[in-house]
Amino acid sequence: MVVAPDKFKGTAGASALASAIGAALVSLGHEVEVFPMADGGEGFLEALGGANRTTTVTGPLGKSVEAGWRLAKGTAVIEMATAAGLVLVGGPEENDAIEASTRGVGELIVSAVEAGARRIVLGVGGSATTDGGLGALKAMHPTQRFRGIDLLVACDVRTRFVDAAEVFAPQKGATPSQVALLRRRLERLAQVYKMETGVDVAEVDGSGAAGGLAGGLLTIGAKLISGFEFIADELGLDEAIEGADLVLTGEGFLDEESFDGKVVGGVAALCAEFDVPCLAIVGEVIEPLPTLPTGFTVVSMVERFGQDRSFENPIDCAVELAREFVENERKIS
Numbered sequence: 001m002v003v004a005p006d007k008f009k010g011t012a013g014a015s016a017l018a019s020a021i022g023a024a025l026v027s028l029g030h031e032v033e034v035f036p037m038a039d040g041g042e043g044f045l046e047a048l049g050g051a052n053r054t055t056t057v058t059g060p061l062g063k064s065v066e067a068g069w070r071l072a073k074g075t076a077v078i079e080m081a082t083a084a085g086l087v088l089v090g091g092p093e094e095n096d097a098i099e100a101s102t103r104g105v106g107e108l109i110v111s112a113v114e115a116g117a118r119r120i121v122l123g124v125g126g127s128a129t130t131d132g133g134l135g136a137l138k139a140m141h142p143t144q145r146f147r148g149i150d151l152l153v154a155c156d157v158r159t160r161f162v163d164a165a166e167v168f169a170p171q172k173g174a175t176p177s178q179v180a181l182l183r184r185r186l187e188r189l190a191q192v193y194k195m196e197t198g199v200d201v202a203e204v205d206g207s208g209a210a211g212g213l214a215g216g217l218l219t220i221g222a223k224l225i226s227g228f229e230f231i232a233d234e235l236g237l238d239e240a241i242e243g244a245d246l247v248l249t250g251e252g253f254l255d256e257e258s259f260d261g262k263v264v265g266g267v268a269a270l271c272a273e274f275d276v277p278c279l280a281i282v283g284e285v286i287e288p289l290p291t292l293p294t295g296f297t298v299v300s301m302v303e304r305f306g307q308d309r310s311f312e313n314p315i316d317c318a319v320e321l322a323r324e325f326v327e328n329e330r331k332i333s
Contacts, residue, residue: 001025001030001031001032001033001244001245001246001247001248001326002032002034002035002237002240002241002244002246002247002248003018003021003022003025003032003033003034003035003247003248003249004018004034004035004036004037004241004247004248004249004263004267005017005018005021005036005037005248005249005251005263005281005318006037006038006039006043006250006251006262006263006264007038007042007043007251007252008251008252008283008314008318009251009252009253010252011252011283011311011314012314012315012318013036013043013046014036014037014038014043014047015036015043015046016315017036017314017315017318018034018035018037019034019036020318020319021248021281021318021319021322022034024319024322024323025248025322025323025326028323028326028327030326033240033244035235035240037228037231037232037237037249037263037267038123038227038228039154039156039226039227039228039231039261039262039263039266040123040124040154040155040156040209040226040227040228041081041124041125041126041156041227042079042081042087043079044077044079044123044125044154044227044231045068045069045070045077045079045082045123047235048070048077048121048231048234049070049072049077050068050070051068051069051070051082052070052071052072053068053069053070053071053115054067054068054069055067055069055107055108055111057083057103057104057105057107057108057111058083058101058104058107058139059083059084059088059089059104060083060084060085060086060088060089060095060100060101060102060104060127060128060129061089061095061096061099061100061101061128062099062101065082065083065088067082067083067104067108068082069082069108069111069112071116071117074116074117074119075117075118075119075120075121076112076115076117076120076121077121077123078105078108078109078112078120078121078122078123079122079123080105080123080124080125080126080210080213081123081125081126081127082108083102083104083105083108084100084101084102084103084105084127084128084129084135084210084213085126085127086126086127086171086172087126088128089128091173092171092173093173095128095172095173096173097128097130097169097172097174097178097182098174098178098181098182100127100129100131100172100211101129101134101135102127102129102131102133102134102135102136102210102211102213103135103136103138103139104135104139105122105136105139105213106135106136106137106138106139106140109122109136109139109140109146109151110139110140113145113146113149117149118148118149118150119149119150119152120149120150120151120152121152121154121230122151122152122154122222123227124153124154124155124156124209124210124213124214125155125156125209125227127168127210127211127213128172129172129210129211129213130164130165130168130169130172130174130186130211130212131211131212131213132161132164132185132186132189132190132193132212132213132215132216133210133212133213133214133215133216133217134189134216136216136217137216137217137219137220140220143220146220146221147221150223151217151220151221151222152222152223152230153209153213153214153217153218153222153223153224153225154225154226154227154230154231155206155209155214155224155225155226155227155261156209156226156228156261156262157206157209157257157260157261158205158260158261159206159209160202160203160205160206160207160208161186161190161201161202161204161207161208161212161215162183162186162187162190162208163208164186164208164209164211164212165179165180165182165183165185165186166179166183167208168208168211169182172211186212187202189212190202190215193215193219196219197219197220199218201216201218201219202215204218204224205224206224207224209224226261226266227261228261228262228266229266232270237270238270241270241271241274241276242274242276244276245276245277246276246277246278246279246326246329247270247271247276247277247278247279248279248281248322249263249264249267249279249280249281250264250280250281250282250318251263251280251282251283252282252283252314253282253283253286254280254282254284254285254286254289254300255285255286255289256288256289256290259289259290264280264282267280268280268292268293268296269293271293271295271296272293272294272295272296275295276295277295277296277297278293278296278297279297279298279299279322279325280296280297280298280299281301281318281321281322282299282300283300283301283302283310283311283314284300284301284302284303284310285298285300285303297325299321299325301314301317301321304317304321305317305320
């Protein structure tokens, strides 16, 4: 069996979930491979081995923060949320959606290159920012020094640059009037980027990731990639799934977006490709959902245990659902 969940945002990390579910299945006599997953947002760094370096950088609202990152064999792994994440400012209620900056992300990229990185993989997600990457680019000036650096931006959305204002800024505390201002700012910034670099970020899927940070980095030669696919390839998830008899995945909320670049949708697609049954243990299901792949089963913790228990003890609930499903499948077979 393969256990490959995403985090349950705000309640349980992917590693803790995967380890607990894996241990429960081992206790039932199964061989289990565990793959804590991420798709570019929080948990991206942990999924790829965790931090082995720390740099003091400028946080999203100007205060210094200690940001962990990873460097191994010339490749740096950076999770932008460690430098410009919404969690660093205390959530949307404490954020300043207009002023929040990606400057610290640019400072991390500079640190990685100065430390010898020739390849940088940046996971974007969970940001406090909608600055179009301008803060990061200012910190990286002059950007010509990054020629020859392989900069990969791992995204989990397909939102375009200007649309990042309406799609993401409300989640970061922006009022309707602020959303309108941010959209105008991104429209102007896209024009400036095109004029100065020739790159039309407004027309690129995924360029709106992290409030347009992905688009800003496109202007200096970055490549946008699927965060889930990158991690799956790095960990060898497809080979593990091909030889499995059951795969368990999960996330906090299952909705339409779960099947467009997110972990659950990616795992489900791999399972369908190899004709392996897949169980998704989720906190809650948000309708409507797209047509689900063959062999894909969803169980909701809220439906089974109620909201209070699901939020207070998500790992215990997930383990119980995993055990129930596997034991029922054993009885049927």
